[in-house]
Amino acid sequence: MRSALLVLGAQRNMLEGDGAVPTAQSVRTAVDRLLAAARAAGAVVVHVQNDGPRGYPDEPGTPGWELAVAPAQGEVVLRKDVSDAFAANPGLAARLREEDVGTVVVAGMQSDFCVRATSRSALQAGFAVVLASGAHATHDDDASAAVLSREVEEELAADGVAVVPAPEVRF
Template identity: 65%
Template sequence: MTTALLVLDAQRTVLEGAGAVPAATTVRAALADLLARARAAGSPVIHVQNDGRPGYPDEPGTAGWGLVFDTRPGELTLRKTASDTFAANDDLADTLRGRGVDHLVIAGMQSDYCVRATSRSALQAGFRVTIPSGAHATYDDEAPATELARAVEEELAAEGVAIVPVEEVRF
């Protein structure tokens, strides 16, 4: 079967400028590496773009809404208005299965929202899921961003998600 890369919300508002997540530089490099390796392997790549509400930094059509990485022909771009990519795109699981995908590498923004919710839905839909450490991030909140990201990894690992260093991801 096939491994696909699902890049969540790699948008300008979270990866560039004053409003970026604290780990933006590191995460952006990790995402670029994953994209390059997935493309070189001919693996499916799915970009997910969050549509923020009016006035939000990721409101459609604003500079912050734009994707950081260019998409290529054959790569899917999905939009969503909720944390869970599967809930926002009812046919996603069938689309992936139709391409022979049984394993998802999920990376991007934000660890404690979209990465967590989408990973759980992927598991429930029967996909194997891998999250590369260092290829997802969030903002400081009740704890520092790095602690929140690590807690999400521990939580999802207990639910069956493989957590591996970026360099160990295979496509």
């Protein structure tokens, strides 16, 4: 079986400029390395672009909405307007199965929204799920971004997700 890399919300509003997540540079580097490894291994790569509401930094068609990492030829680009990429794209699980995908590697934004929801849906769909630690992030909120991301990793690990440091992820 093959692996797939889901890159969630790696958009300019999250990785560039004043509104970027606190760890934007290190997350961007980790995502770039995961993409290189996935591409070299022939893994399926899916970029999921978040469509924010009117007036938000990720409003469709605005500079912040644009993907910060360009998809390579043949890579899938999907859009979503809810946290869960599988709920927003009901055919995603079937599409991955058609590609003989058994393991989904999750990276991107935001840990406490899209990463959490999409990882749980991938599990529910029957995929083995790997969360690439260091390749996902969020903004500070009631707790620091680092604490929120760590809590999400702990929650998802308890659910059955393998949390693996991004440099150790294999496709």
